Amino acid sequence: GAGVSQTPSNKVTEKGKYVELRCDPISGHTALYWYRQSLGQGPEFLIYFQGTGAADDSGLPNDRFFAVRPEGSVSTLKIQRTERGDSAVYLCASSFDSNTEAFFGQGTRLTVV
Amino acid sequence: KQEVTQIPAALSVPEGENLVLNCSFTDSAIYNLQWFRQDPGKGLTSLLLIQSSQREQTSGRLNASLDKSSGRSTLYIAASQPGDSATYLCACLDDYKLSFGAGTTVTVRA
Numbered sequence: 660g661a662g663v664s665q666t667p668s669n670k671v672t673e674k675g676k677y678v679e680l681r682c683d684p685i686s687g688h689t690a691l692y693w694y695r696q697s698l699g700q701g702p703e704f705l706i707y708f709q710g711t712g713a714a715d716d717s718g719l720p721n722d723r724f725f726a727v728r729p730e731g732s733v734s735t736l737k738i739q740r741t742e743r744g745d746s747a748v749y750l751c752a753s754s755f756d757s758n759t760e761a762f763f764g765q766g767t768r769l770t771v772v
Numbered sequence: 773k774q775e776v777t778q779i780p781a782a783l784s785v786p787e788g789e790n791l792v793l794n795c796s797f798t799d800s801a802i803y804n805l806q807w808f809r810q811d812p813g814k815g816l817t818s819l820l821l822i823q824s825s826q827r828e829q830t831s832g833r834l835n836a837s838l839d840k841s842s843g844r845s846t847l848y849i850a851a852s853q854p855g856d857s858a859t860y861l862c863a864c865l866d867d868y869k870l871s872f873g874a875g876t877t878v879t880v881r882a
Contacts, residue, residue, distance in 0.1 A: 700874055707868055760818060
């Protein structure tokens with residue numbers, strides 16, 4: 660597609676459940692990022708992929724969070740044992756290379772009840 | 773760690789007035805600075821990107837300036853319209869990470 664695509668757009672889950680959030684970057688973009696945005700705040704960095712490898716996962720809040728990008732294109736952010744504090748908008752972005760313009764998807768709004 | 777601040781947090785102006793949005797950052801060693809627009813419940817739309825070697829960038833009614841030495845960027849929106857109502861975020865890129873401000877929420881009154 661022409662832009663970064665994220666699915667689902669909204670996800671409501673019960674506390675303790677496992678969720679997967681998907682990101683389909685712009686074709687040809689080698690760099691992919693996940694950010695998390697809480698209400699009234701700017702997005703905060705979670706993880707950065709260059710190709711298939713996670714070059715920097717220092718923003719992941721704890722070991723319940725994990726992300727993969729097995730073929731260097733689509734990425735999945737996985738959250739185990741969800742907590743109410745995980746509720747936020749999860750944004751994915753891609754760029755041609757690591758220090759070029761980033762393009763964001765529409766985000767996935769995660770609500771943990 | 774890069775700290776990005778946007779002042780004011782909210783702004784309300786009558787239609788036709790020029791908008792001035794401010795962004796300050798603590799670490800001047802940036803690759804570039806991007807301004808984004810975010811509509812309620814939506815993702816981020818890139819408006820302007822200023823490379824670290826540039827002083828300003830223009831697109832239509834939008835003009836963004838960058839002063840790395842003082843750690844400041846300003847976004848100017850000329851002749852505001854109700855459709856400009858949104859939250860505007862600035863973000864500094866250093867070492868592939870974007871550091872965002874909390875945004876300025878703009879309301880343009882018809």
